[in-house]
Amino acid sequence: MPSSFLETGLEAGKRWQELNAGERxxxxxxxxxxxxxxGAFEIADAVEAALENQGVAATxxxxxxxxxxxxxxxxDVQLPGGHRIFYANVDTESVSEIISAHVVGGVPVTAKxxxxxxxxxxxxxxxxxxxxxxxxxxxxxxxxxxxxNAGNIDPFDIYQYIANGGYQALHKSLTELNREETLNEVxxxxxxxxxxxxxxxxxKWSFLAGxxxxxxxxxxxxxxxxxxxxNDKNILExxxxxLVEGVIIAGYATGASKGYIFIRHGHDGPINRCRAAVDQxxxxxxxxxxxxxxxxxxxxxxxxTGDSYVAGExxxxxxxxEGKRAMPRFRPPFPAQVGLFGKPTNINNVKTLSxxxxxxxxxxxxxxxxxxxxxxxxxxxxxxxxxxxxGMIEVPLGMNLKDVIYEAAGGMKEDKTLKFLQTGGPLGxxxxxxxxxxxxxxxxxxxxxxxxxxxxxxAADDSTCIVDLTRSxxxxxxYESCGKCFPCRMGMSHLLEVLERLCRLEGTxxxxxxxxxxxxxxxxGSLCGHGQLGFNPVSSALRYFxxxxxKHIVDHTCPTGTCLEPSYSPAxxxx
Amino acid sequence: xxxxxxxxxxxxxxxxxxTVTVLSSLLAVEDELGYIPKEALEFVAEFSNATVNDVWAxxxxxxNFRFDPPAEHVVDVCWGASCHLVGAMNIFKSVLxxxxxxxxxxxxxxxxxxxxxSCLGACSQAPxxxxxxxxxxxxxxxxxxxxxxxxxxxDGHAK
Numbered sequence: 001m002p003s004s005f006l007e008t009g010l011e012a013g014k015r016w017q018e019l020n021a022g023e024r025x026x027x028x029x030x031x032x033x034x035x036x037x038x039g040a041f042e043i044a045d046a047v048e049a050a051l052e053n054q055g056v057a058a059t060x061x062x063x064x065x066x067x068x069x070x071x072x073x074x075x076d077v078q079l080p081g082g083h084r085i086f087y088a089n090v091d092t093e094s095v096s097e098i099i100s101a102h103v104v105g106g107v108p109v110t111a112k113x114x115x116x117x118x119x120x121x122x123x124x125x126x127x128x129x130x131x132x133x134x135x136x137x138x139x140x141x142x143x144x145x146x147x148x149n150a151g152n153i154d155p156f157d158i159y160q161y162i163a164n165g166g167y168q169a170l171h172k173s174l175t176e177l178n179r180e181e182t183l184n185e186v187x188x189x190x191x192x193x194x195x196x197x198x199x200x201x202x203x204k205w206s207f208l209a210g211x212x213x214x215x216x217x218x219x220x221x222x223x224x225x226x227x228x229x230x231n232d233k234n235i236l237e238x239x240x241x242x243l244v245e246g247v248i249i250a251g252y253a254t255g256a257s258k259g260y261i262f263i264r265h266g267h268d269g270p271i272n273r274c275r276a277a278v279d280q281x282x283x284x285x286x287x288x289x290x291x292x293x294x295x296x297x298x299x300x301x302x303x304x305t306g307d308s309y310v311a312g313e314x315x316x317x318x319x320x321x322e323g324k325r326a327m328p329r330f331r332p333p334f335p336a337q338v339g340l341f342g343k344p345t346n347i348n349n350v351k352t353l354s355x356x357x358x359x360x361x362x363x364x365x366x367x368x369x370x371x372x373x374x375x376x377x378x379x380x381x382x383x384x385x386x387x388x389x390x391g392m393i394e395v396p397l398g399m400n401l402k403d404v405i406y407e408a409a410g411g412m413k414e415d416k417t418l419k420f421l422q423t424g425g426p427l428g429x430x431x432x433x434x435x436x437x438x439x440x441x442x443x444x445x446x447x448x449x450x451x452x453x454x455x456x457x458x459a460a461d462d463s464t465c466i467v468d469l470t471r472s473x474x475x476x477x478x479y480e481s482c483g484k485c486f487p488c489r490m491g492m493s494h495l496l497e498v499l500e501r502l503c504r505l506e507g508t509x510x511x512x513x514x515x516x517x518x519x520x521x522x523x524x525g526s527l528c529g530h531g532q533l534g535f536n537p538v539s540s541a542l543r544y545f546x547x548x549x550x551k552h553i554v555d556h557t558c559p560t561g562t563c564l565e566p567s568y569s570p571a572x573x574x575x
Numbered sequence: 576x577x578x579x580x581x582x583x584x585x586x587x588x589x590x591x592x593x594t595v596t597v598l599s600s601l602l603a604v605e606d607e608l609g610y611i612p613k614e615a616l617e618f619v620a621e622f623s624n625a626t627v628n629d630v631w632a633x634x635x636x637x638x639n640f641r642f643d644p645p646a647e648h649v650v651d652v653c654w655g656a657s658c659h660l661v662g663a664m665n666i667f668k669s670v671l672x673x674x675x676x677x678x679x680x681x682x683x684x685x686x687x688x689x690x691x692x693s694c695l696g697a698c699s700q701a702p703x704x705x706x707x708x709x710x711x712x713x714x715x716x717x718x719x720x721x722x723x724x725x726x727x728x729x730d731g732h733a734k
Contacts, residue, residue, distance in 0.1 A: 033695070036710045037710040037712030038700055038712055224696075226694065227656045227694040228656050230699070260594075267696065302592065303592070303599075306601075306602065307638050307639040323597040324596075384699050385660050385661070390700070390701075391699050426656065456657075456698070469660065473656055476655070476656070482636075565664060565665075568667050570654075570679065570691040570693075
């Protein structure tokens with residue numbers, strides 16, 4: 001083990017230099033959950049087999065996600081001292097061609113290349129006939145803070161993180177700033193929680209910092225059960241060290257004794273990478289007793305939960321870590337007074353904490369200069385549905401949502417027409433196609449009836465029936481209701497019954513008023529956001545697509561004809 | 576001690592994380608056996624100084640737990656909104672047909688479990704299914720059925 005942070009940094013730099021400009025080609029393959037679903041692990045195996053066949057020594061790294069999920073499996077080839085060249089939608093046949101022509105022969109397969117990314121310090125000429133990947137619509141709008149390393153570094157190798165500036169923020173906090181100054185940087189940044197509520201992070205931290213109890217906890221929430229959002233898991237898979245460093249700094253700033261990272265059991269990719277990051281941080285002395293030679297001592301534990309969407313609610317999350325049913329608690333007392341195991345606790349989302357290292361490194365003012373008014377910094381969006389380019393992008397807050405859809409995501413697949421966007425997870429809201437000329441800003445979006453929420457954006461084309469999608473969202477909410485508050489437990493079931501009736505074209509004019517009544521009661525009588533916001537899918541759909549609901553009820557027809565197709569959900573079989 | 580109880584004992588006592596709870600112990604048993612037998616409810620109750628009722632309250636809350644031995648293979652079909660939009664219902668129908676089932680559950684010969692998953696976490700590759708927890712994205716009804724047939728040609732025991 002190197003004896004000082006400086007020595008660790010030098011060692012990391014040496015290894016990074018060797019990877020980039022040593023004697024071996026460096027081949028990277030994106031293997032987050034999105035890559036896995038596209039077959040990236042098979043491609044990585046094929047690459048290794050082809051290299052062995054041809055007797056070439058190269059470094060093969062299974063990295064995280066570059067964000068261009070639509071192009072996966074994405075193969076990234078960098079010859080020693082050269083630029084990175086990316087091949088999209090690679091299959092096993094093209095692997096052998098790319099290995100023999102490019103890796104062995106030194107000539108890129110231009111026809112199959114999606115783009116190149118120029119490497120700083122490389123004297124090699126930029127490849128002829130291959131576009132600059134940074135000009136690709138999905139990358140051109142980006143400003144990567146949290147995702148700065150995603151797809152570039154091996155998530156299992158902490159040295160690659162350190163070589164790219166990792167752990168300098170912690171070092172700065174511990175050696176140059178005191179706890180209060182660290183918190184002040186976060187305050188100056190204007191950072192707001194990225195889990196959905198957009199509460200100012202520094203204010204939340206100050207509640208815990210102000211509590212003099214000797215044992216205090218910082219919890220990181222990576223439950224992320226939202227359909228359409230995968231950015232938390234993706235951060236853990238692409239750059240887990242940035243989160244771990246954020247959790248350590250949060251512990252220092254708030255005076256906490258221990259951090260917990262909370263992940264759903266079964267998500268092995270995020271779990272294994274996060275465990276490796278924690279273990280390696282401990283080996284290098286970034287966790288444990290007297291971190292970096294200071295009097296700050298801190299530990300991080302990874303806690304797993306069973307399948308439960310409500311476990312992502314902050315008080316239910318504490319119940320789950322304590323090993324109980326994931327049901328929300330009454331508040332007050334608030335977590336900063338009585339939290340996990342009765343101790344003062346602060347809970348933040350993965351994305352929120354992942355911003356912290358860069359904020360401390362570059363200063364709060366730098367972060368506050370990005371974004372729009374009180375929505376500072378960037379937002380990490382998960383693009384899915386009927387879009388041309390699906391994937392994950394990190395863009396400045398204040399970007400127009402219209403540009404996200406029509407520019408960055410390339411518009412709709414097969415040149416179809418956008419009908420609506422489903423935003424911010426199942427408890428978020430839909431936005432009609434005519435209403436997406438809005439800025440990505442917490443307040444602006446809320447006024448439009450949508451939320452930034454977890455960052456999920458699902459785009460639906462005009463072949464989608466709004467009643468059918470609303471039914472699907474409510475089926476999810478019904479299935480995931482924890483059952484503690486009866487207005488949510490029964491309200492969701494009742495809403496689902498009504499929506500199923502509408503989909504069978506058997507609804508009546510009373511049904512809309514009935515849903516409204518249920519929604520009001522759910523909002524008033526539920527302990528947590530699941531019930532309080534659970535009517536959003538219906539109310540926002542009615543707001544933009546009232547006439548389409550009327551068609552189902554009054555004319556007994558479904559304009560897209562999709563309602564009557566067979567529909568399944570666990571609500572039917574586990575009810 | 577019977578073989579089953581021994582395995583439960585080893586799984587529960589083999590937990591290495593500092594925070595050991597009823598839920599973490601049940602997850603450890605699920606990882607080892609693929610289900611939570613009655614013996615595990617009793618064992619975890621005694622181990623945690625709780626009642627069987629307390630343990631059952633936790634086990635019955637989380638739908639990832641099952642209480643009879645698992646089938647040999649499991650196919651998860653995602654029905655999240657992203658997958659729903661691009662045809663998850665037709666995928667589910669096709670997977671059920673390939674499995675010979677009417678709804679989610681086990682085949683009578685216990686070779687296959689088909690179940691809904693509310694989000695497999697690869698929304699950008701929708702529609703997504705998982706064969707023995709290995710993801711496959713951008714499937715269509717035909718390729719999904721092929722995945723199921725291929726899975727059934729293999730021996731194995733899904734956890």
